Amino acid sequence: MVSKKMILIGDFGVGKTSLIRRFVDNQFSDSYLSTIGVKISRKSIDVDGITLQMLIWDIEGGTEEKPVNTTYIIGAQGCILVADLTRESTIEHISTYIETVEKIVPGASYVLALNKSDKLSEDEQKQLCEKTENRYAKRIEKILPVSAKSGQGVEEMFMALATQTLTKG
Amino acid sequence: MDLRLEDPEEIIKRVTPLLNEILLKNLEEKEGRTVEILSEYLASVIKRASQTHLPELSEALQKVIAPAISKEIANNQEVMIDALYPIMGGMISKYVTQSIKELMEQINKKIEQGLSFERIKRKMKAKLSGVSETELLLEESSDALISSMFIIHKETGILISSASLENREINEPHLVASMASAIKDFINDWISRSGSETIEEVQILSYANATLYIESAGSVYVIAFLDSEPDYELRSEINTFFASLVKEHGSFFHAFEGDDSSPETKEIAEEMRAYLLAQKNIHREEKGKSNFAKYILTAVALAVGGYVLYGLYVWYGEYVVEKRIARETGTLVSISRSEEKVLLEGYVDDLAKTKRIETIVKEMLKPKEIVDHLHLDVRSLQNLMGKISQEKAEMRRKLDEADRKTEQSTRQSEALLAKVDSLDKRLTQQEKRIAAFGKIIHMDQEIAQKLAEALKASPYYHERTQELDFAKLDLYPVMQSSFNEKGMRVAASVFEKYLSVLAPYRAYIKSIVIEGHSDSTGNPKRNLEITQKRADAAKAYFLSHTTLRNLGMDRLLTTQGVGSKKPVLVDGVEDKNASRRITVHFSLDKEKILKKAKEVLNGL
Missing domain, CATH: 3.30.1330.60 (OmpA-like domain)
Structure with missing residues (x-):
């Protein structure tokens, strides 16, 4: 079994924790998130016959006053960037997160999850996704709308990150 | 370059500056080829030189080696730590052991200076168990058993290998390893942000009955899961074991990329399991010793306690009697009981009180025998002597008077007796005469x-x-x-x-x-x-x-x-x-x- 450290990063309230809940096999109590600023969950998935154990570090949402604790980023091999489709500013902030992660773990794999897709129409989703892809496609391998509420795109998102991570070795 | 191989000294003299220059240049340019070529020859030359001209060789190489090591450490910190930790770990362990000894000596001094019930208890336990008092002092805060051990990749927090005692396995070890890593990172981050001058990594995490002891080295750290906080000795042992793992598997740790299926991972797990079992056995033995000592100590404590209680009971009984004697006779008497005897000690101002005191003792303590060591105090004795003299004189006077009266009485008695005899005789005569008269007239x-x-x-x-x-x-x-x-x-x-x-x-x-x-x-x-x-x-x-x-x-x-x-x-x-x-x-x-x-x- 191969284990990889993944981080889940994004602005406060974008739905990171909800996404994790939707996906993982097991996780620590949410109380850790508010106590030490991170909560770790585990998910094992099979990628082309290889069992990959993802240890997903759900890092407390950053704000202008309180940026994310970069210590938790160290050693991450994959990064799920999460934004809220209903709040464009959260998509804007993704570049800052990429910059931060890149400084600490250069060459990490990224996926961007545009959460709360259930709150937008398909057209709105498509429009926003295209806009985001145009901006981040160079650096982020996979950008997709997801919904923690409906489960839309969640599995796909994690699978994409897993594949990327294993491919990179 | 013209080298006369039969003159090594000449070679050294001529080669050293050249070697110095080459090495420094090589380090600057990061080209190892020159060194690779030269090292083949230099090895034998340096070996020979070290046998004959060691001081000179050391002086010459020092200029090169010191900067080279500094630079290597700066550029490849983790690799160097992996390499050095087994050696440094041993040295640190030795240093820590020495420090602990010094600490123990200081504690010993403190112990010697202090006297408390806890100290007496500890002293007795040390005597009974053969374990030093200082170790017991440390043991008091730690009696730890290592139930699990994790080797975790420092950077990612991913579990490389783990081992647990039977039935003490940890659920979700990977998750726990990551979370422990996160917590450790959080605390270390908090410590470094708090402006501490000396940045120290967290080593102990405690929650409820669980304690995590963390020791880092290079690219990995070990977490030992214990049921209580480890003492210095145990920490030192863990560090030594960890150092042996790093020494043996350092390169594996450094190259670890999350795949725990390699045979080395299993090998490490086996080594850790063996260590845990050995620790468990030592712990059990020590616990056994400690328990035995505890039982003995408890028994002794109970005996001492019982004896003390009995002593208090006896003392209180004696105290009550002494109190009553003081109240009733105004005499301070010390009472001590031995088997069925009661020993009375003290000074009385009047020997007549002795009897009263003994009566009280008999009544209250019911002894078979009373050993009376009550003495008249000197002042009372003098008073008594005076009193006795007076009484003696008075007695003499009364005796003389009684003698006189007796003599007088005797005389009177004799006179009376004589009278009685006379009367008897007369009576007899009269009777005879009466009889004679009767006889005559009849x-x-x-x-x-x-x-x-x-x-x-x-x-x-x-x-x-x-x-x-x-x-x-x-x-x-x-x-x-x-x-x-x-x-x-x-x-x-x-x-x-x-x-x-x-x-x-x-x-x-x-x-x-x-x-x-x-x-x-x-x-x-x-x-x-x-x-x-x-x-x-x-x-x-x-x-x-x-x-x-x-x-x-x-x-x-x-x-x-x-x-x-x-x-x-x-x-x-x-x-x-x-x-x-x-x-x-x-x-x-x-x-x-x-x-x-x-x-x-x-x-x-």
């Missing part, structure tokens, strides 16, 4: 009684008249004075008995009269003559045939012829034969008796 009755007793079988004695009448003996023929011999012998015999009764009274007998009688026939004058003769003849016979003379009564014996004045009448008719007879009677001298009676009475 003499006639006495004589009559004795005569009656002596002659009651005789037909010739007349009790009423106290006379002898020999009428029945036919003593005399008609008108003759000669008598019937046979009859007269009988008469004499009777007469002798009669006299013997009277003899004791002869002093008071006036006369014993033998009267001659005749019948009524004949001449009265003639009858008088004949009867006088008859009386005289009878007297003569009696004198010659009886003990009359011997009795001294012959002077009292008189005779008288009374003629026929007292004839014997039988149914009113005179028995003439019987009338011719003699009779005997006596008469008392009443004057004499009266006189004697008077004498007796006068003597009373």
